[in-house]
Amino acid sequence: MATLSTTAKALRSKNAGPFWVTIDIFLPSDDVFKTVSKSLSTESVAAVLQLEADQVYRYDLAEIAVIKFSFPRHVVQGHRFDRDMHGAQYALLLSDIEC
Amino acid sequence: MKTRILIPSGVLGLGFDSEALQRGVEAKPDAICIDGGSTDSGPYYLGTGTSKYSELATRAEWRELMLARATAGVPLILGSCGTCGTASTVDWMYQMTLDIARELGQNLKIARLYSDQSASDLIDAEHNQKIGYLKPEIPLSTEILQSCTNIVALAGVEQITAALNAGADIVLAGRTTDTAVIAALPLARGAAPGAAWHGAKIGECGALCSTHPVSGVIQIDFDESGFTVTPLASGAECTSHSVIAHMLYENANPLELVEPGGTLDVKAASVEAVDSRTVRVTGSVWIPAEQYTVKLEGAALSGYQTSSLVLLRQKEYVEQAGKWCELLEAFLRKSIESKMNLRASDYDMEFRLIGANATLGALEFCDSNPIEVGVLMLITSDTQSRATDIARLCNPFLLHFPLTENEALPTFAFPYSPAESERGAVYEFVLNHTLLLADPMQSFDLRIEEIASGNVVNNS
Numbered sequence: 001m002a003t004l005s006t007t008a009k010a011l012r013s014k015n016a017g018p019f020w021v022t023i024d025i026f027l028p029s030d031d032v033f034k035t036v037s038k039s040l041s042t043e044s045v046a047a048v049l050q051l052e053a054d055q056v057y058r059y060d061l062a063e064i065a066v067i068k069f070s071f072p073r074h075v076v077q078g079h080r081f082d083r084d085m086h087g088a089q090y091a092l093l094l095s096d097i098e099c
Numbered sequence: 100m101k102t103r104i105l106i107p108s109g110v111l112g113l114g115f116d117s118e119a120l121q122r123g124v125e126a127k128p129d130a131i132c133i134d135g136g137s138t139d140s141g142p143y144y145l146g147t148g149t150s151k152y153s154e155l156a157t158r159a160e161w162r163e164l165m166l167a168r169a170t171a172g173v174p175l176i177l178g179s180c181g182t183c184g185t186a187s188t189v190d191w192m193y194q195m196t197l198d199i200a201r202e203l204g205q206n207l208k209i210a211r212l213y214s215d216q217s218a219s220d221l222i223d224a225e226h227n228q229k230i231g232y233l234k235p236e237i238p239l240s241t242e243i244l245q246s247c248t249n250i251v252a253l254a255g256v257e258q259i260t261a262a263l264n265a266g267a268d269i270v271l272a273g274r275t276t277d278t279a280v281i282a283a284l285p286l287a288r289g290a291a292p293g294a295a296w297h298g299a300k301i302g303e304c305g306a307l308c309s310t311h312p313v314s315g316v317i318q319i320d321f322d323e324s325g326f327t328v329t330p331l332a333s334g335a336e337c338t339s340h341s342v343i344a345h346m347l348y349e350n351a352n353p354l355e356l357v358e359p360g361g362t363l364d365v366k367a368a369s370v371e372a373v374d375s376r377t378v379r380v381t382g383s384v385w386i387p388a389e390q391y392t393v394k395l396e397g398a399a400l401s402g403y404q405t406s407s408l409v410l411l412r413q414k415e416y417v418e419q420a421g422k423w424c425e426l427l428e429a430f431l432r433k434s435i436e437s438k439m440n441l442r443a444s445d446y447d448m449e450f451r452l453i454g455a456n457a458t459l460g461a462l463e464f465c466d467s468n469p470i471e472v473g474v475l476m477l478i479t480s481d482t483q484s485r486a487t488d489i490a491r492l493c494n495p496f497l498l499h500f501p502l503t504e505n506e507a508l509p510t511f512a513f514p515y516s517p518a519e520s521e522r523g524a525v526y527e528f529v530l531n532h533t534l535l536l537a538d539p540m541q542s543f544d545l546r547i548e549e550i551a552s553g554n555v556v557n558n559s
Contacts, residue, residue: 016351018528070351072235078141
């Protein structure tokens with residue numbers, strides 16, 4: 001079965017301020033967007049982030065074929081226990097999710 | 100009335116295309132606006148009140164922008180001076196501006212906007228229920244506020260407009276929202292509020308809303324019904340997709356943006372390509388808030404850090420790096436307690452396995468099979484000398500710690516001498532709150548000075 005890393009045109013994440021990370025999944029066409037929008041569950045994304053589904057905010061943006069997830073950081077950005085200052089590696093956690 | 104804003108790049112210090120800037124000046128902008136700040140590089144800059152960018156690079160770019168301003172004869176607005184937007188970084192930019200004005204023989208009216216907040220004022224505000232809690236909610240106390248080395252509030256358009264109304268040629272603003280520096284003049288000249296804020300959000304990272312992100316320079320025309328965005332570097336294009344997609348960037352909610360005094364709502368926005376490189380946006384809505392609040396940022400010292408890096412290359416150690424670290428940590432913690440009389444609460448000790456899970460930690464989902472593993476040890480304590488002394492105690496064991504008792508003493512690779520690196524003070528962001536203001540200027544300080552060839556001739 002296809003995974004997000006092979007289906008998405010781009011998979012990126014970034015801080016949205018020091019307390020949030022946001023992940024953008026750019027899909028290659030309106031048709032793929034429609035399919036993935038139905039098949040990709042918020043629960044599966046929350047699971048790889050080790051969060052509860054209600055901690056993850058989801059936006060399905062048909063106009064630009066993007067699915068976006070935003071969630072509070074596990075460790076506040078730049079705290080001495082933070083490992084990724086810009087939060088840009090979180091998107092990789094979604095790579096193997098089937099869609 | 101149309102208002103044309105020239106945006107040289109997403110941040111001062113990152114560089115821009117000089118030819119595109121020239122093109123923008125020739126197109127007769129009404130203001131040149133650029134952001135200078137961000138929290139994105141971490142709490143150190145707010146903690147210390149310093150800029151993350153090179154002083155010489157910043158100076159070279161600022162000189163070019165001061166020349167562009169003089170040619171265009173319009174205000175030059177810099178928001179969030181020096182990354183963190185504290186008084187120290189506003190004054191850093193002010194001194195730089197005086198030096199360059201002297202060199203260029205420019206006569207200027209300079210506005211400095213200070214965004215610094217005192218802990219005692221905020222403690223009073225908390226007692227008077229004027230502090231709001233943003234999500235995710237984190238605690239606030241007198242101790243936390245007093246622990247901050249710097250606290251700033253993010254100014255909106257009202258404070259920038261006050262500086263422009265004073266006739267400033269150059270505005271050096273402390274912490275502001277990224278959008279406020281761009282939206283202020285269009286709003287003052289009657290642009291549609293939804294368009295002013297939406298255009299400002301699209302333009303706040305310069306050409307990041309185009310197909311050539313690194314080219315920097317863009318121009319936005321604001322009017323009573325919408326805005327039009329045009330990239331100025333040759334070959335750069337804005338498309339409806341690149342413009343809509345920029346609302347996603349570093350933004351938890353792509354449909355709404357909360358600003359001082361209200362919220363931008365782009366759900367009904369219509370985005371259309373005017374030609375192959377220019378995009379027109381209409382229909383964005385500004386919803387005024389009932390109360391005027393500004394967001395706070397604060398950084399507190401969390402200790403002093405010393406790091407050590409050791410490289411494991413032997414196959415059996417690479418394969419068992421996680422177990423090696425567990426055994427080593429247990430051994431070291433006992434040694435630290437017995438030889439230094441320190442408990443676990445007196446210091447933090449952390450191992451990150453570069454090549455295994457240093458980036459994602461407990462979230463890592465792949466099993467790797469690396470050639471080597473770098474073990475980064477981070478020690479944080481309340482003084483630098485204590486952190487370094489702990490790291491020195493650890494040094495011989497990082498070098499030689501065996502997995503089993505009955506083996507020849509192993510020796511790993513230290514990449515440099517000394518193995519310990521003092522990282523200095525480390526800070527953390529401790530505020531995710533808002534401050535309610537009766538008047539937008541209440542917690543901001545605006546100073547205006549006239550200078551002739553770098554010397555102050557009049558101030559207010």
